Amino acid sequence: MRNQLRVHAALLVVTIIYAANYSLSKDVMPHYLHPFGIVTLRILGAIIFFAGIKFLVARHDKIIGRADNLRSVACGVLGIGLNQLLFFSGLNLTAPISASLLQTVAPIVVVIASAVLLSERITLPRALGIGVGAVGAASLILGRNAQTAAVYPQGTLGNIFILLNATVFGIYLVIVTPLMRKYHPFTVLSRVFLVGGCIAIPFGWREAVHADYASFPPYIWAEVGFMIFFLTIFAYLLNNWALKYASPALLGVYIYLQPVLAVLIAVSLGKDHLTWGKAGQAALIFLGVWLVSQKPKAVKEPAAAVETARE
Template sequence: MNSIASASNYKGVLYAMVTAFLWGFLPIFLKVALKDIDPISIVWFRFSFAFLVLFIYYLITDRKQLNIIKRPPLLLIIAAIGLGVNYIGFLKGLNYTSPSNAQIIIQSGPIMLALAGVLFFKEKLNLKQMVGFGIAGIGLFLFYRTQLQTFIHDTDAFNLGFFWVELAAVTWVLYAVLQKKLVQQHPAQVLNMVLYGIPALIYTPMADFSAFQGLDFKTWAIVIFLGVNTLVAYGSIALAFKYTEAYKVSIIVTLNPIITLITMSILTYLQVSWIQPESMTLYSLIGAVLVIGGAVTAVFFSKAKKEKALAVQKEVSK
């Protein structure tokens, strides 16, 4: 039995790592795609691609699951709108700042989600979690102030980028809180199908379809990767919750900015021409470490009831 549990745990960790890597590389590919395609059109493609794959899958394997499209729950509609704003907010923020900056700023999302657990799910906040929140808050302030100084000639753009990414973080928390409630009543991938479909429908009138005409092979490959990223990352995290504890998944996924920071440092060192190099001071890096460390601390020392976590995992695995 122990070997089976161990194998299951490894599977969960592996799936969580897949999500972390995909989300770690995501802002870099988004930044490159923004050179040729506007933010709304990119978001429309990502949602449409992911929705169509899941729709076709259930059309072939289990058509009764498509009934949720006819009358989706109100909370699911609100969650979908929240996720739609999250995608466009993060992408617009990337327009004004760098991938690493966006990844550090967006870490306020997991922190706010933990606080939402206290407010909406009556989870108890312990001292170690409060220390984690404090560390992350200090780190975010230090990171913001230091990076703002590096953008001395374009502080308005940096502040606008900060605003959009923070909006993305807030709306992601709205989506996550509602998803946590909905997953107790519906299979996770069925919910994802609707969560992708509603924003795709909303953004269709605003998408510039002509932007996709004349794209070269490299850009098309990037755009398709962005669609696959949406589908695989959210699918992997659902499987991760199935095979291992929720707190382990949260910790692994929260570390995804490290992947972005390392990758961007390598690209800056190589002086590649296809993405703008990043500039980070020692204080910026200290702030980034504090943000990530504080977020991980807050997640790790969460003491929500184990039975509730297991119940959520069981529903996610359906």
């Protein structure tokens, strides 16, 4: 029971961190730091931290073999480099609520990627879920009222970036799993962040170097620190620990909770407004995610086959 409470606490903290980021990042971007500058600071902090931890706890663990090394490069490119560049570029251009809702399509992408890359079967409920989620995401991307369009004139482009971000992150979750099962987590994280840095830092180092740090008020420094430590490092550590013990059903609950908290935080801070249109689009996306998260019914095996599997 105590361990279950710890799992819930870890997932709740991670969810709050992710949900708060949608609004807090809007304070920093683009006045104090541009999107790629934030990405550069985040990745540099993570590279240093995970390389140090890996040296201390898994010094002799190395990714070996051509296939695993190529997979780790793909994970770094998709899960860190492209993922973060697309996310902050999109969040800079669109509303926090829209970004948080579009992020929830990642489980739908995981199902599609698993079918393509791992030959997993797509059942009828999952196919319906993909369709319903796609309709919700498309209506959210294309349907904007006059007020939102006035505040975020490039909101459609931002929404597309966020959708691409969710797509590459969903693919990353599928291809990184074999590495996480085979190597120490810090070995994998230190490698993928290093590769991701090689992709992202060339885009953002100028923004990071030329930012006017002397003009940062204390709350901006606090928010930048939040994004570097809590969003990039602490949430990653908590999430990886919780994933060892959390059931798929429990993870699903927190997938739905994140945009709800993001909406509450954004509205309470005056960063965005919740409309009936967005609520309807959210309902479609949530329904799609719920449908694709339903496990296919197990196929009944002959008794002999079951006995052989047990051996």
